[in-house]
Amino acid sequence: MIDQAHIAxxxxxxxxxGVVTEPRDMAAYQTGARYDEGRAALVLRPETTEEVSAAVGYCVTHGIPLIPQSGNTGLVSGSTPDAxxxxxxxxxxxxTQRFDLDLDNRSLRxxxxxxxxxxxxxxxRHGxxxxxxxxxxxxxxGMLATNTGGSRFLKxxxxxxxxxxxxxVLADGEGTILDHTSELRKNNTGIDWKQLFIGTxxxxxxxxxxVLNLEPLPKQMATAYLVPASGAHVMPLLRAMEDRLGAYLSAFEGMSKNAVAAALDHVPSLKNPFQGGNVPDYVILAELSRTWDPRAGEQPLDAVLETVLADIWESEDPPLADAFVGPAHEMWALRHALSEGVKHAGKLIxxxxxxxxxxIMAFCDRMKDEMPQTFAEVTICDFGHIGDGGVHFNLVVPRDSxxxxxxxxxxxxxxxxFAIAVxxxxxxxxAEHAIGRKNQAYYDLYTHQKIKDMAHGLKVITSPGDLGTVSFG
Amino acid sequence: MIDQAHIAxxxxxxxxxGVVTEPRDMAAYQTGARYDEGRAALVLRPETTEEVSAAVGYCVTHGIPLIPQSGNTGLVSGSTPDAxxxxxxxxxxxxTQRFDLDLDNRSLRxxxxxxxxxxxxxxxRHGxxxxxxxxxxxxxxGMLATNTGGSRFLKxxxxxxxxxxxxxVLADGEGTILDHTSELRKNNTGIDWKQLFIGTxxxxxxxxxxVLNLEPLPKQMATAYLVPASGAHVMPLLRAMEDRLGAYLSAFEGMSKNAVAAALDHVPSLKNPFQGGNVPDYVILAELSRTWDPRAGEQPLDAVLETVLADIWESEDPPLADAFVGPAHEMWALRHALSEGVKHAGKLIxxxxxxxxxxIMAFCDRMKDEMPQTFAEVTICDFGHIGDGGVHFNLVVPRDSxxxxxxxxxxxxxxxxFAIAVxxxxxxxxAEHAIGRKNQAYYDLYTHQKIKDMAHGLKVITSPGDLGTVSFG
Known part of the structure; x- marks a missing residue:
């Protein structure tokens, strides 16, 4: 337990x-973005790496368990205290003391x-x-600790x-600081230790x-909704786009009819973009982007997209049933509203x-086949990042069921x-939410004992103290 | 020592x-690509992972040191036996038993x-x-074990x-097989163990x-030699190209006058591409590429490059002194001949x-300043991958010095x-040659003791047997 001497x-x-003990002030640090609510003994808010080091060293030495917390926007109970x-x-x-931009290196410390x-x-302003x-x-x-991906992973x-x-900062009695803040892109002089801390x-x-790699900001975008001829045509469509567009293709997102309908039902600001208001079974949002404005003699990007779509239409067994280019802002608004929509459609799992x-499509098909007999109350409202294999497989049950x-x-x-997926x-x-208390049991279930043993050994070597919500070993 | 019982x-x-013991047959496995020559007790040539596992388990159990060898093209004595x-x-x-291409996933097992x-x-043929x-x-x-980079790292x-x-396969008594052959792009369910084996x-x-990620093959390329207005203009030139070309820019390679001159002197097939045969102090080879042929209404890529270079010429304090677009094959031929050229110019270090x-340029300038007083016999023939920070800093001394x-x-x-560079x-x-006997001493010198201790612990956890040319801990 944390007594007054520790607080002092x-x-x-x-x-x-740097030390918060008032329950009212601790509230935001105890509640997660979606699922969880816990209770903290206190909240530490260091300002520098040296302060983190000293605080961690103290807590490890005195057996005080530590839960690191960043933006606290995660969805697997990875950053909040238990009860x-x-x-x-x-x-x-x-x-937030340091912000050192290196324009030549395109990097930020x-x-x-x-x-x-x-x-x-x-x-x-630096582009x-x-x-x-x-x-x-x-x-x-938290982005590093969970290795987030998102909608433009493809590019x-x-x-x-x-x-x-x-x-x-390691959770040992000294609060050891490991400085791997290299700005180098090519450096093969030993174990790449940063990889251990990313995603864990x-x-x-x-x-x-x-130290982050930065990219030139896109100056031009073009987006289209693509309706695949069938579920089996989604991959041929993706491959046709990749072949013809290479690094122009910056997103290829899938949206199921149920997810789109939930968003249209529950997010009033959205317009139904589909002809006659008929939402197709499955829709792809494809995005092209490039880092420059059209130059003399160069087509604007939406014209490029029109040309490519026309070319795909004319191919043998065209993978498209319908397609239309539209304003990026509106098209993304629907995509971004899916999450909000499904939350309002019922109890979300x-x-x-x-x-x-x-x-991806084979998994979704199997779920559609088997769900009615297995969990009849469930409506499947999936959407996802088809271009990188990610699926936000959202299931909704009626609140009164x-x-x-x-x-x-x-x-x-x-x-x-999970049994079917894994x-x-x-x-x-x-895929991109990492591990927390919410899914620890599935790590335990699906991870080979040898890997757990190695993870345990690694924990002892690096941070033997009680740190974080997850046990990897 | 390895006796007949072990061989049997x-x-x-x-x-x-799978077992080679004839000195004549072992020769190629004992000699490195550039520096080293050792002597092996025998050479093992397994065909499957299971064979590797059994052989490694046997060798670890019987205390036989193992040197893994792949293509044996490395330059730091990382894959050959000692004397x-x-x-x-x-x-x-x-x-080479397995070659499973997954076109939908753009991946290869x-x-x-x-x-x-x-x-x-x-x-x-799959593009x-x-x-x-x-x-x-x-x-x-070996490419994985050294984490090679190369000329198109930038893209x-x-x-x-x-x-x-x-x-x-781990070097423990069981020859444990760790199967992390996931085809997934997004997967954050624990420690990403593969990172430990890449580059070590x-x-x-x-x-x-x-399992490798594949990319669509470029169908169009355009290349130019760019002469920067001065060393200080190299970075502004790179930034101007990146701003205007984004993911089109696939290489930005630097070549010093001495390196180019050595190639032109010693590789007879090369033509001198510079006006009047005058090699500039420093030349950039820039390459643009895209994965499609020009479509209706689209400029070919060399026209895009011409337009961009004209635009850069017209900017304030233009970073260019000269530039000309030319055939990719010829322009790369000179770049690829640099290594061969400097080898013939004298004794290469x-x-x-x-x-x-x-x-990069500041380091090269300092070397040019200080080398004459410090090591007067040395000629600097540097070239490198400016776009990613890599420099092949080649030094030549006369063979008769x-x-x-x-x-x-x-x-x-x-x-x-190294003292100045590091x-x-x-x-x-x-940068991209990794560690071997040739540079182990510098790992020992420049690596923090805490990191070495952690590496030692990791070695004990994973592969306690005598494996490889390098000691990280």
Whole structure:
């Protein structure tokens, strides 16, 4: 338990602003973005890596469990304390001291407490951005700790690909600082230790600073809704677009009829873009982008997209049933409203799956076949990042159904869906949300014992202290 | 020592073709591509992961040191046995059983023994390639183990970025097989263990199979030689190209006058492309590429390049002194001949450095300033991948000089260059060649003790056996 002596000592390290103990002030740090609510013993808000180091060293030495927390926008209970009231939340929200832009290197050395939107706003006037496109607005530390992907993975990759270096505090008695804040793109002089801390949700150390790769900001975009001729035509359509557009293609997002309908029903600002208001069974949002305005003699990008679509129409067994180019803002508005829409459609049970791209539609078909007999109350409202294999497989049950009030229903549903996704399709049970208390049981279930043993050994080597919500070993 | 009983046991595991003991047949496995020559006790040539596992388990149990070897094209003595005659080389050259192409997923599951050129030849008819562009023709296992980068890193990244999964055999008594051959692009369900084996030269395990990301093959290229207005204009030139071309820009290579002159002197097939034969102090080879042929209403790529160069000419303080677009084949022929050229110019002492991009020219300037006083015999013949910060910093001394025959000269020169590159410029002493016996001493010198301790712990957890040429801990 945390007594007054500990609070005094930590206040000595972090100052008055750095230690929060008032329940009212702790509330935001105890509640997650969707599912969870816990109770913290106190909240630590260091401002520098050295303060993190001193606080962590103190807590490890005195057996105080630490929960690192960044933007707290995650969906798997990876950044909030449990109900015990014994854990200290260590928030990164004051770690915004550093913002060193290197234009020649196209890189940014930055404190882990910055929000993604703040970073990109500061970069805009330089024509650069950190190319991870998300619905939420997390802080950088959490983005690294969960290795977020998002809607433009197809072109830019995930956070791992765009991280050049990190600074980490280990949960040992010294609060050891590992400085791997290299600005180098090519550097093969040993183990690439930063990889251990990316995607492991703070269990092996707390990321306090990072060096990010930046990309030139797109100046032109063109978007289209594509209606595939059938589910089996989705992959031929994607391949036709990739062949003809290469690195122009920056998004290829899939939206099921149920997900679109839920958004149109529950988000009043949306217009129904489909002819006669008839939502197709499945729609692709394709986006092209390039980093320059049209030059003399060059077609604007929507004309390029029209040409490519016409070319695909004329191919043998055309994968398209319908297609129309439209304004990017409106087309993305519908895509971004899907998440909000399904939340209002009933009780939401959300899955963040991924597959080999060619397996996505087969998985969805199997679910559509088997769900009615297995979990009759469930409506499937899937959408996802077809271009990179990610599927936000959202399931909705009526709020007034027996299933909605049955405490065990969700667990049975999850067990069944994951078994098919992971065992039958070699898919992932957490594509881009990483691990937290919410899905720890599936890590335990689907991870080979040898891997768990190795992870345990690694934990002992790096951060033996009680750190994070997840146990990997 | 390896006696007849061991040879008989290993032959039992691998068959007659799998065990080589004749000195004549072992020769190619004992000699490196540039520097080294050792002596092997025997050479093991397994054909499957299961054979690797059984052979490794046997060798670890019986204390036989193992040197994994792939294409043996490396330049840091990372894949050949030492002079002791006690080590067994484990070659991947027969690991070519598997070649499973997944067109929908744009990925390839493949045995680690394939050569890069063979892979790309088989992929060509599908319009795909593995986008790592190298002078040498290594096998895949070694490319992963050294995390090669090459000339088109700027657009496609390194091997790490393009590896989706691996299968690894650990050097423990069981020859444990870790199967991480996922085809998934988004998967955040624990530690990304493959990262440990990429770039660590086989010391933590032997990669036997991998899943690679493939990219659409470029159909159009355009290249130009750009002469920067001065060394200080190289970065503004790169930024101007990146701003205007985004993902079109696939290479931005720098060539010093001395390197170009050495190639023109020693490679007779080359034509001197410069006006009046006057080689500029520094030349950039810029390449644009895209994955489609020009469509109706679309400029061919060399016209795009001309337009962009004209636009850069017209900017304030134009970073260009001269520029001309020319045939890609000829322009690359000179670039690819640099390595051969400098080898013939005298005794070559090669460095594979990297820097923040903005530091490259400053480092080269400092070397040009200080080299004459410090090592007067040395001619600097640098070239490199300016777009990603890599510099092949090649130094040449006359073959008949005292320096060429002074055994300690090379060490003193390396100590001095590395000290400036690593300590003063925060650069890397091995950008893309990784570590081997040749540069182990600099790993030892420049790596923090805490990192070495962690690496040692990791070695014990994964592959406690005697494996590889490098000690990381």
């Amino acid at each position: 000592a930590l206040t000595g390290i972090l100052g008055d602003k 015990s009231g014994t854990q200290a939340v260590l928030s990164l929200d004051r770690m 930055v404190g882990a407490g910055f929000r993604l939107s703040d970073v990109n706003q500061k970069l805009e 650069l951005f950190f190319p991870i496109d998300l619905g939420a607005d997390p802080r950088l530390g 830019y990759g995930d956070v791992r690909r765009n991280t050049l270096g990190i600074k980490v 949700v703070g269990s092996f150390g707390i990321i306090t600073e990072c 959300a899955f963040d799956l991924s597959f080999r791209r060619g397996d 027996a299933a909605a009030s049955d405490k065990d229903f969700e667990r049975r549903l999850r067990d069944w869906v 065992q039958d399709f070699n898919g992932s049970f957490s | 046991a290993l032959t039992g595991i691998l068959g007659d073709k 002791s005659g006690t080590q067994a080389v484990l070659s991947l050259d027969r690991m 493949v045995g680690a023994g394939f050569r890069l050129s063979d892979v790309n030849q088989k992929l060509e 795909l390639f593995f986008p790592i562009d190298l002078g040498a023709d290594p096998r895949l296992g 496609y990244g390194d091997v790490r970025r393009n590896t989706l999964g691996i299968k690894v 030269v086989g010391s933590f395990g032997i990669i036997t199979e991998c 090669a460095f594979d450095l990297s820097f923040r991009r903005g530091d 005292a320096a060429a025959s002074d055994k300690d000269f090379e060490r003193r020169l390396r100590d001095w260059v 300590q003063d410029f925060n650069g890397s002493f091995s």
